Amino acid sequence: MKGFTLWFTGLSGSGKTTLAREVEEALLERGMKVEVLDGDVVRTNLSKGLGFSKEDRDENIKRIGFVSHLLSRNGVVAIASAISPYEEIRRRNRDMIERYVEVYVRCSLDELKRRDVKGLYAKALAGEIKGFTGVDDPYEEPKNPEILVDSEKETEEESFQKIIRTLELMGYIPGADNSDEVSPEEEEKIKQRLHDLGYI
C-alpha cells in the first residue's frame, strides 16, 4: 500500500490521541507501516523550546507536517495528533502532503470543561494558563475534513469504526472482515462525504 497522513485535529481533551493510537494498532494488525506523531513525541524530539505564541504553534505544526510528508511519500502511514488550531497551516500541510486525510475530532467546549481530565480548562478559565485554545485562543474549525467524528455524541468505538471504514472506502488501507460494524446510515454518510470531496 502507499503511505498517507492521517491528521487528527481538535481541541485539547477531545480524544485525538486515544483514537490515533487505536487506529495505529488496527493498521499495524493489517500489516501497514505506521508512525504516530503525537504531542509527547513531538515536544521531545522536534519542538523542544517552542512555546505557545501563534508563531511557535505554527512552526510546531509545520514540523509535524514535514515529517509526515517524508514518511507518507515513502510508504508509511503517518498519524499526527495535534490541536492544530489554524486553518492556514493545516492547508499548508494539506498542500505539501500528497495523501492527506484530515480527521476533525469535534467536542463542545462545555463538554470539555466538564471532562477536564488534566484540569487544564479550569486553569485556563482562571487565567493561570494563557493562550489556551478554545478559551482565550481561537480554534478554527475545519470546513471540509475527510472524516468528522464527534466524541460527544459518538462512542469511541463508533468514531474508530468511522475512521477505519472511510480509509477502506478511499482505498488507503486493505479491507477487513468487520466492515459491517458501521451502520448502513453511517456508511451512506461516509460515502456521501467522500463523494462531495471528490474521492469516490
Next chain:
Amino acid sequence: MKGFTLWFTGLSGSGKTTLAREVEEALLERGMKVEVLDGDVVRTNLSKGLGFSKEDRDENIKRIGFVSHLLSRNGVVAIASAISPYEEIRRRNRDMIERYVEVYVRCSLDELKRRDVKGLYAKALAGEIKGFTGVDDPYEEPKNPEILVDSEKETEEESFQKIIRTLELMGYIPGADNSDEVSPEEEEKIKQRLHDLGYI
C-alpha cells in the same frame, strides 16, 4: 531491503553534501527509497530558530537523528549531512538508530582554509563569525566510523566508490556491475575495517 542511516560528519566545506547527493542518486537508481537531510532541508523544516551554541547544535543533531531513526526503521535510507562535531551526540544517534553507518569526511583545516568556497573560514579567522567548528569551536573526530573518506587525498569518485562498496559489502544495498571500480588494495582496507568493527 531494510532501511538504514548513512550519516556524513566532517568540517564545513569538506564535501559531505556533495557526496551525500551522489550516493542518493546511486541508491535511487538501485530502486531504494532515499531521503537526504542536509543543512538546508533541516534548517528550513526542523530547526528554525536554533543557533550555534553547543546546546542548540546538539538539539539540531538530535532532531536529524530522530527523523533518520523514523525513516530507517520503516525501510527508507536516511542520508544525513551535518557537521555533527560532538562525539556524545553522534553516539546517542548511533544508539537510537538500529542500522547506523557513519561516514567521516576528513579534510585538513589548512586545505579547507585554502578552498574556503563560501568565505566562511576567512570570516571565522577574522573573528566575524563566532563558534565556527574547527576554528574556535571543537570538532571531535570520529574514532571508529564505518567509512572514512579523505577529500584531500582522494578524488570525489574514489570517495564515492568507497562508500558504495562498503554498503554493498555490509549487505545494506544491492550489488551492481561496477564493483570492480574500487582498487584491490582499497577493497582489502574496506574489508579489514568492516571486520574490525564486527560487521563481517
